[in-house]
Amino acid sequence: MILLSPLGALGRAVLALMAAVGRVALFAFSAVSHMVRPPFYARELGVALVNIGWLSLPVVGLTAIFTGAALALQIYSGGARFNAEAVVPQIVAIGMVRELGPVLVGLMIAARVTSSIAAEIATMKVTEQIDALVTLSTNPMKYLVAPRVLAALLVVPALVGVGDVIGIFGGYAVATGSLGFNAAAYLKNTVDFLEPLDVISSLVKGCAFGGIAATMGCYFGMMSGRGAQGVGRATKGSVEAAAVLILAANFLLTGAFFSL
Amino acid sequence: MIELSRVSKAFGPNHVLRGVDLSIPKGTSMVIIGGSGTGKSVLLKCILGLVTPDSGVITLDGQDVTKGDRDAFLARFGMLFQGAALFDSLPVWQNVAFRLLRGRLKRPKAEAREIAIEKLRRVGLTPDVADRLPAELSGGMQKRVGLARAIAAEPEIIFFDEPTTGLDPIMAGVINDLIREIVTEMGATAMTITHDMTSVRAIADNVAMLHGGVIQWTGPVSQMDASGDPYVDQFIFGRAEGPIEAVR
Numbered sequence: 001m002i003l004l005s006p007l008g009a010l011g012r013a014v015l016a017l018m019a020a021v022g023r024v025a026l027f028a029f030s031a032v033s034h035m036v037r038p039p040f041y042a043r044e045l046g047v048a049l050v051n052i053g054w055l056s057l058p059v060v061g062l063t064a065i066f067t068g069a070a071l072a073l074q075i076y077s078g079g080a081r082f083n084a085e086a087v088v089p090q091i092v093a094i095g096m097v098r099e100l101g102p103v104l105v106g107l108m109i110a111a112r113v114t115s116s117i118a119a120e121i122a123t124m125k126v127t128e129q130i131d132a133l134v135t136l137s138t139n140p141m142k143y144l145v146a147p148r149v150l151a152a153l154l155v156v157p158a159l160v161g162v163g164d165v166i167g168i169f170g171g172y173a174v175a176t177g178s179l180g181f182n183a184a185a186y187l188k189n190t191v192d193f194l195e196p197l198d199v200i201s202s203l204v205k206g207c208a209f210g211g212i213a214a215t216m217g218c219y220f221g222m223m224s225g226r227g228a229q230g231v232g233r234a235t236k237g238s239v240e241a242a243a244v245l246i247l248a249a250n251f252l253l254t255g256a257f258f259s260l
Numbered sequence: 261m262i263e264l265s266r267v268s269k270a271f272g273p274n275h276v277l278r279g280v281d282l283s284i285p286k287g288t289s290m291v292i293i294g295g296s297g298t299g300k301s302v303l304l305k306c307i308l309g310l311v312t313p314d315s316g317v318i319t320l321d322g323q324d325v326t327k328g329d330r331d332a333f334l335a336r337f338g339m340l341f342q343g344a345a346l347f348d349s350l351p352v353w354q355n356v357a358f359r360l361l362r363g364r365l366k367r368p369k370a371e372a373r374e375i376a377i378e379k380l381r382r383v384g385l386t387p388d389v390a391d392r393l394p395a396e397l398s399g400g401m402q403k404r405v406g407l408a409r410a411i412a413a414e415p416e417i418i419f420f421d422e423p424t425t426g427l428d429p430i431m432a433g434v435i436n437d438l439i440r441e442i443v444t445e446m447g448a449t450a451m452t453i454t455h456d457m458t459s460v461r462a463i464a465d466n467v468a469m470l471h472g473g474v475i476q477w478t479g480p481v482s483q484m485d486a487s488g489d490p491y492v493d494q495f496i497f498g499r500a501e502g503p504i505e506a507v508r
Contacts, residue, residue: 039362047349124347131310132345136359136409137334 027219028211034139034146044147052113052148052214053155057162059112063104064096064163068170071095076179088181089189092171097198098258101164103250106209109156110242114217117148118238121221122231130222145218149211156210157203164202201257208253209246216242261286262307262417262449267316268473269302276302278473279316284466286321289443289450291460291481293495294470295504300453301342303470304419307451308337320417331364338415338448342422344406346394353390356380356408365413379408383438400431407435411442418443420452424459436462457496460484469495471504 071092079085121144124130133140168190175181220238224230262284269277276299284290292300305311307318309325318325325333346355356376360367367375377387383404394402403423410418420439424432436459443450443463452463460467461481468478469492477489484496494502 041362127343128341128345129347131305132339132341132347134310135308135334135337135339137331137363138358 023223024215024219027222028149028215030141031145031149031215031218034142035150037142039142041143041147044143045151048148048151049155051116052109052151052210053159056109056112056159059108060105060159060163061166063108064101064167065170065173067100067104068092068096068167068172069174070170071100071167072171072174072179076175085179088171088175088179089186090193092175093168093190093194094198096167096171097164097194097202099250099254101167102160102202102205102209103246105156105160105163105206106213106246106250107243109152109159109210109213110216110239110246113152114213114238114242115235117214117217118221118224119231119235121218122224122234125222125224126226126230140222145222148218149214152210152214153207154210156213157206160202160206160209161199164199197257201253204257205250205253208249212245212249213242216245261319261321262451263319264303264307265317265319267303267306267313267318269299269306269311269313275473277306277313280470280473280475282468282475282478284449284451286449287447288465289440289452289463290466290468291464292451292453292468292470293455293457293460294453294476295455295495298470299473300470301421304421304451304453308334308339308419335359335364335413336416337419338410338413338417339419340403340406340410340421340423342425344394344402346402346405346409348394351391351393352380352397352405353377355394355405356390356412358409359413375412376408379412380405382411382442383408384434400427400434403427403431403435404438407438407442411446414446415448417449417451418446420450420454420463422454422456423452423463424454424456429458432456432458433462439463455495457498460496471495 072088075088075091076085079087121130124144130140130144133143172183172186172190175186176183216238220234220241224234264280264282267277267280268275280303282290292303294300302311306313307325309330320333320336346352347358350358353373353376354361356379357372359365360372360375361369373390377390380387380389385401385404385408389397389401389405394405397405407423410420423435423439427435439450439452440463442448450463452459454460464481466478467481467484469476469489471491476491477487479487484492487493490503493499494504
């Protein structure tokens with residue numbers, strides 16, 4: 001019996017995890033189904049596009065430019081150990097577009113947008129605004145969830161694209177400004193080295209990470225417990241879940257695109 | 261006519277409603293009283309379908325509320341929430357006209373705004389409040405905006421959840437009078453939950469006391485003081501001693 005109790009605890013934990021995965025999957029499916037069925041709330045979608053896309057540009061831009069710049073310095077100093085300093089443009093480009101651009105933008109969106117969505121919806125729940133929506137004949141999944149998830153699916157790939165370009169520019173600025181690279185040669189090497197699949201994978205990752213970030217924010221917000229503690233837990237849980245799922249999805253998508 | 265028959269609801273081991281039977285005739289104002297945590301709000305949410313009862317039947321004009329067109333059902337209701345539940349991101353007039361800006365009751369924006377301002381005026385708020393955000397209003401003003409929203413689409417049935425909680429006695433009196441006036445002039449069926457006895461006397465035609473998950477007593481408000489029910493007496497006179505445990 002003593003030996004069986006850890007197994008029982010493990011079994012319960014696995015069952016709880018599977019139940020949670022099932023709930024999130026059903027929630028995501030419901031969100032997608034509401035995206036394609038009327039009524040559509042254009043104003044809510046517009047607000048979500050601005051909040052998730054436009055207002056995230058500063059943090060995405062700053063993150064990308066510093067990362068690209070630091071990456072250039074690292075590759076230059078690391079490459080110098082085996083006389084490979086010249087690969088800075090290529091490695092910055094491939095590193096930003098394939099990996100760092102989508103992942104960092106995804107994590108920034110998880111920090112900025114997921115937390116904001118979860119806190120907003122959770123607050124609406126504890127102050128009975130969600131119940132009020134229902135009594136006003138408005139489906140919260142349609143009015144609150146579907147526009148946010150759709151907006152993230154649309155706008156995060158664009159943010160990733162912008163982040164990729166700014167990151168490459170960060171590397172370019174450091175390389176040409178302090179590492180002695182020729183500007184025209186740097187740009188030519190960058191463009192020549194990147195392949196369409198690199199860019200496609202970056203944008204697909206952006207779409208997936210955007211969907212994960214918004215869905216987690218909405219899910220934890222809608223499932224929030226009572227009071228300030230409930231809102232706090234929902235916010236914290238949403239960011240943790242979004243960050244872990246983004247990193248896991250990144251691994252799977254990288255495998256799917258580049259292990260061929 | 262709203263009728264509840266043997267309605268029960270439990271949250272885990274906590275049996276909140278244990279077979280509630282209640283009738284609310286059309287055009288009357290029913291006030292549900294009872295201590296905190298006795299399930300008054302749950303009862304109201306069961307009628308609206310915000311909470312699903314474990315058993316029992318709730319009918320509206322003989323029709324089971326769980327069957328039929330849900331939007332059409334909800335379109336007959338207005339509700340004032342305890343904390344007003346105004347949407348923070350929308351200006352006051354859009355809160356009031358929420359139902360008139362979307363769905364089957366949708367009107368042109370200018371007309372919806374006009375109706376919203378008229379309803380705001382009805383609850384004693386000036387038109388300059390219309391473009392402010394809910395966070396810029398006092399608690400009493402928020403309650404009045406919530407009331408304006410509840411009546412904006414001229415519903416047949418209005419629910420009031422603790423309409424005077426958190427308000428000073430003067431503002432509570434204003435809200436009570438408004439509720440009574442609006443219910444009378446609209447001819448609406450009203451259901452209010454409260455433990456404020458001043459509200460009960462101002463708003464109610466009939467009173468029902470919820471205790472132990474069942475309706476302990478129900479009758480006209482005029483008979484409440486002489487109900488002879490020890491639970492009702494203890495509650496309405498605010499006695500610490502009696503059949504209701506003071507520490508729950």
